[in-house]
Amino acid sequence: MPSRPVPFLKGHGTENDFVILPDPLGGLRLSAATVARLCDRRAGLGGDGLLRVVRCDAIPEGRALAGRAEWFMDYRNADGSLAEMCGNGIRVFARYLERAALIRPEDGEVPIGTRAGIRHVRLTGTGSGDGADGGDGGAVTVAMGAARLPSGPGESVTVTIGDRRWPARHVDMGNPHAVAFVADLAEAGPLLEPPAVTPAAAYPHGTNVEFVTRRGPGHIALRVHERGSGETRSCGTGACAAMVAAARRDGRDPAADGTSVHYTVDVPGGRLEISEHPDGAVEMTGPAVIVAEGILDPAWLGPAE
Numbered sequence: 001m002p003s004r005p006v007p008f009l010k011g012h013g014t015e016n017d018f019v020i021l022p023d024p025l026g027g028l029r030l031s032a033a034t035v036a037r038l039c040d041r042r043a044g045l046g047g048d049g050l051l052r053v054v055r056c057d058a059i060p061e062g063r064a065l066a067g068r069a070e071w072f073m074d075y076r077n078a079d080g081s082l083a084e085m086c087g088n089g090i091r092v093f094a095r096y097l098e099r100a101a102l103i104r105p106e107d108g109e110v111p112i113g114t115r116a117g118i119r120h121v122r123l124t125g126t127g128s129g130d131g132a133d134g135g136d137g138g139a140v141t142v143a144m145g146a147a148r149l150p151s152g153p154g155e156s157v158t159v160t161i162g163d164r165r166w167p168a169r170h171v172d173m174g175n176p177h178a179v180a181f182v183a184d185l186a187e188a189g190p191l192l193e194p195p196a197v198t199p200a201a202a203y204p205h206g207t208n209v210e211f212v213t214r215r216g217p218g219h220i221a222l223r224v225h226e227r228g229s230g231e232t233r234s235c236g237t238g239a240c241a242a243m244v245a246a247a248r249r250d251g252r253d254p255a256a257d258g259t260s261v262h263y264t265v266d267v268p269g270g271r272l273e274i275s276e277h278p279d280g281a282v283e284m285t286g287p288a289v290i291v292a293e294g295i296l297d298p299a300w301l302g303p304a305e
């Protein structure tokens with residue numbers, strides 16, 4: 001059991017929600033089982049994932065980045081599994097740092113360490129959110145890095161649910177995505193189980209699966225079944241993967257035609273604005289809200305692992 005009370009916060013970005021654990025010196029030991037208990041929506045705090053806020057020099061995965069970033073987003077999925085990156089989560093992470101007076105809007109682009117490498121966040125404050133965020137603080141912009149579209153055998157994959165199957169595009173945003181285009185998002189059904197994706201070799205550690213439909217020029221909508229969390233109301237990296245796949249499907253490739261492309265991406269939990277630039281950089285802007293702050297009961301948390 002930790003010797004001291006453990007502060008936590010709850011936050012969300014387009015209703016992709018997270019438990020936030022400030023742990024600057026990296027003293028917390030978080031097993032997958034503990035993370036799953038914390039993310040449990042009945043017996044725990046509830047969340048699609050968990051963001052541990054730790055100094056780069058206090059976590060092994062961060063030490064190599066310590067010269068380039070002060071803070072590391074230690075992201076875990078609701079089942080306790082690790083993931084390389086979380087696009088909605090890093091916006092909420094930035095909102096926490098702002099609330100803790102560790103970053104300010106005037107700081108401009110702030111580097112954050114992740115398992116996918118350094119990502120930059122910027123407190124824009126120009127609320128582009130869905131209004132459902134209570135107008136709390138406006139938007140955060142994230143430089144999400146470049147999308148990787150594997151060519152060759154892993155380029156095209158197949159998503160299968162029951163007797164239905166869809167061709168999909170493999171897009172890597174630091175974490176894996178299989179993006180399928182559908183006429184109607186309801187085609188995916190209840191999405192209670194992870195869709196099967198073949199060839200399995202394309203995703204040795206599993207994948208996130210997005211079902212995307214076109215709403216108009218530069219406008220798509222999606223549903224997502226997230227690796228390690230199930231269907232969520234939003235997936236930031238998934239929205240970026242869907243946007244890049246939609247752009248290629250619409251004949252757009254900024255690296256080839258030298259001009260940026262922008263899409264509005266509607267997710268069940270709100271709206272994200274995403275651009276891809278000729279240098280490959282993908283940039284996402286969306287809301288980030290801190291909902292609550294509290295103290296975890298040390299007895300509930302159990303023995304320090």
Ligand SMILES: N[C@H](CCC[C@H](N)C(=O)O)C(=O)O
Nearest residue numbers: 083086087088175227236237
């Ligand atoms: N479930 C994802 C990580 C969280 C991604 C999502 N919540 C986002 O906002 O990008 C994975 O295992 O790769």
